[in-house]
Amino acid sequence: MVRLPRRIDETNVTEFLASFDNVLSDCDGVLWKTGKVIGCANDTINRLQSMGKKVLYVTNNSTLSREQYVDKCQKLGFQAKKEDIICSSYVLAQYLYHQQFNKTVYVIGEDGIGAELDHVGIKHTGIGADPAPTNEKILTVAETRELDADVGAVAIGLDGQFSFPKMIMATSYLLNSDILFLATNPDEMVPVNREDMTCPGAGALVSAVETASGRKATVVGKPSEILFSVIKRNHNLDPARTLMIGDRCNTDILFGKCCGLQTLQVLSGVTSYQNLQQYALGEKIEENNFLADYYLPELGGLLDLIDY
Amino acid sequence: MVRLPRRIDETNVTEFLASFDNVLSDCDGVLWKTGKVIGCANDTINRLQSMGKKVLYVTNNSTLSREQYVDKCQKLGFQAKKEDIICSSYVLAQYLYHQQFNKTVYVIGEDGIGAELDHVGIKHTGIGADPAPTNEKILTVAETRELDADVGAVAIGLDGQFSFPKMIMATSYLLNSDILFLATNPDEMVPVNREDMTCPGAGALVSAVETASGRKATVVGKPSEILFSVIKRNHNLDPARTLMIGDRCNTDILFGKCCGLQTLQVLSGVTSYQNLQQYALGEKIEENNFLADYYLPELGGLLDLIDY
Incomplete structure (x- = not known):
């Protein structure tokens, strides 16, 4: 023991x-x-x-950028400067930047990731609701969508707009083994202020795409x-x-x-x-x-x- | 070997x-x-x-009911009667019916599951798009939604309208260990008519909820x-x-x-x-x-x- x-x-x-x-x-x-x-x-x-x-x-938590975390800290009474914030959205951007990544990232995630990738000049696509109509047949997306030939990485973080069309896109990009597969973090859940409810974490979204693609993501966060x-x-x-x-x-x-x-x-x-x-x-x-x-x-x- | x-x-x-x-x-x-x-x-x-x-x-594939599969078979030139169709939506309904399940099923899945549960008189909720606005903050759903006290099982099949709010609901129900956790099938992907695209299967959705809940689903299909x-x-x-x-x-x-x-x-x-x-x-x-x-x-x- x-x-x-x-x-x-x-x-x-x-x-x-x-x-x-x-x-x-x-x-x-x-x-x-x-x-x-x-x-x-x-x-x-x-x-x-x-x-x-x-x-x-x-x-x-990758949903915010360092700037947004500084605001949140100040609002809640914590003293913080931008350089004091190490969020997984920032780590993801730094990781790609320091390996001279110069293609586009297909992101399942929120604005925090977009802001940090913008900050180091890395192109990205996918943030926000997928444009597929919600009543579209599942397989129509898989059979009609165009892939972006410039995508060189798939990155997954927490995303309240996670959807089946996003899973199709991420998994299809990952058919190409040259495309990097990154995850901001493996957290299974996010703590909430209720005993009877829970909120899945980015790790749940990562599991979905890992299962569908048969690949394992590289985690950049803790x-x-x-x-x-x-x-x-x-x-x-x-x-x-x-x-x-x-x-x-x-x-x-x-x-x-x-x-x-x-x-x-x-x-x-x-x-x-x-x-x-x-x-x-x-x-x-x-x-x-x-x-x-x-x-x-x-x-x-x-x-x-x-x-x- | x-x-x-x-x-x-x-x-x-x-x-x-x-x-x-x-x-x-x-x-x-x-x-x-x-x-x-x-x-x-x-x-x-x-x-x-x-x-x-x-x-x-x-x-x-749980997206259709037996009746809908008979139609599909006939349209594609296969001879089939309703009793010849064994789809996982039907198996799920039979499994619950034969154990005298008399509560409500929270379903992540499509109309096929709904039709088969209706056929054996089992109540269900969840099919179709989750009503949460797509621009709602992730945690708002987890902190404001009401759970249905009559839910006694969570069942997951392929669902083109799979979304983050559905993951929150399923995972929250599964906090209660008395609630059954069923999956129609573990298929990681569905074959499509393109080499460069793929479509995730129900198994990917099951993985997401298994990771978030820390529980393992009982699979009723192959x-x-x-x-x-x-x-x-x-x-x-x-x-x-x-x-x-x-x-x-x-x-x-x-x-x-x-x-x-x-x-x-x-x-x-x-x-x-x-x-x-x-x-x-x-x-x-x-x-x-x-x-x-x-x-x-x-x-x-x-x-x-x-x-x-």
């Missing part, structure tokens, strides 16, 4: 706070759910900043080290002095462990304490890397301990 | 024809692609019928034995004297092998001869059951051999 995360409490909070200079904080499920701050997460992050910790906001390489390009961080905070053990915590970071699990999002107990008992080696160094029910709990 | 299927030729066709009384024929990729007959598949099926073979049309149990309820067939014809090794042929039928692979749909060679060399035990007894490039080739 692997060791469960230690709860941060009065006995270890000083040691904990002294152990890092930088914070990479996930957003959905840690700082906020949809448009609502979780507890006093904003005051806690601001307090860490006033203690001299450098904070980056590291989110797999837990991929591609994201960490993008951070390192712009920020001089010592991994051993960097804390990753997350609510998902199979993206956030796995990412932190794989990149040699310290890790703090919060229970205000996807992963529950019961899940952690199951992983600790399990035998899959990968799951050992799902267990953080520390945990807290929610991030705001840290503020009380700092003030203790 | 496992034995590859034997090609039917002049030396073995008599033995082959004498070895079965009943034919279960897949449709898409064997008899037709979208609205076009493949070669002389219709004359071949009619010839087998005139030789006294009983023919059932066994399709995982390769599930549930489909064979529905056939046996209405038709007195000796499995050893029954031939399964299919284009997909991981549904049609696997189904035939698991139910003790003889099997004929045609190469006019999804599975290629190269795929068969890969399976023959592979080490996965399940893949042994992907290799049929016989193969032909297309079903119409049998007609020439009968007339030889």
Whole structure:
């Protein structure tokens, strides 16, 4: 059995706070759910900043651009500059830009991806509702649509306008093995403010296209080290002095462990304490890397301990 | 290495024809692609019928009801009565009916499923376009929608109007572990009449909801034995004297092998001869059951051999 995360409490909070200079904080499920701050997460992050910790906001959510995240942070009471935002839409654009990608990307995703690709001058198509009439026969799209010969990559992120015609287009492009297949993130779901409802994540859309195409997407967001390489390009961080905070053990915590970071699990999002107990008992080696160094029910709990 | 299927030729066709009384024929990729007959598949099926073979049309495609398949068969030159049609929409309805299911089914699928559920008096909801406006924010649906308390099952088949709001609804219902999770079929794609395009199958939609929900669907269509149990309820067939014809090794042929039928692979749909060679060399035990007894490039080739 692997060791469960230690709860941060009065006995270890000083040691904990002294152990890092930088914070990479996930957003959905840690700082906020949809448009609502979780507890006093904003005051806690601001307090860490006033203690001299450098904070980056590291989110797999690709629906917004860095500029839009700065607005969201400010509206919800988090201090953030554009260079502090590492969202998977930005990572995707950086990844393609640094390999001199010069074709068009067929995107299943929202405006955040479009804005970040525009920022590095990469052409894209597909964002917004597919133009097929919703009452069209399924196979008509597959038998009548033209493919864009300039498409060199398919990229999938969260997309509220995901549809069957988009699946047909993505899967058809992927018949050509020269076309790259990228995913912003593998998250199965997005935390929402209701017990009886849930919202699928980009990982669900990726699964659909992976099944239809028989291909496996390259993930650029957490837990991929591609994201960490993008951070390192712009920020001089010592991994051993960097804390990753997350609510998902199979993206956030796995990412932190794989990149040699310290890790703090919060229970205000996807992963529950019961899940952690199951992983600790399990035998899959990968799951050992799902267990953080520390945990807290929610991030705001840290503020009380700092003030203790 | 496992034995590859034997090609039917002049030396073995008599033995082959004498070895079965009943034919279960897949449709898409064997008899037709979208609205076009493949070669002389219709004359071949009619010839087998005139030789006294009983023919059932066994399709995982759930978009039509049995009545609609009879119309399609007649239009394309295949003789078929309603009781000869075993489509996965019908199997789904029979499966629920015979377990006295008396709640509502949330359906991701088309009219074929609705018609078959209506036929056995089972209530359903969800068919057609989801009413959410296409420009609505993703999470608004998850935070504002009402769930129907009478829903007792989620069923997924091929659906040209598949959308993100439908994924939210299905995944939210599946949070309740008492709610059944059914799939008409696992087909990754549907064969189309173009080399450069493809069309995802119901299996791609099932993957999306399985990933988002963390649950595994019960498949009622091929390769599930549930489909064979529905056939046996209405038709007195000796499995050893029954031939399964299919284009997909991981549904049609696997189904035939698991139910003790003889099997004929045609190469006019999804599975290629190269795929068969890969399976023959592979080490996965399940893949042994992907290799049929016989193969032909297309079903119409049998007609020439009968007339030889």
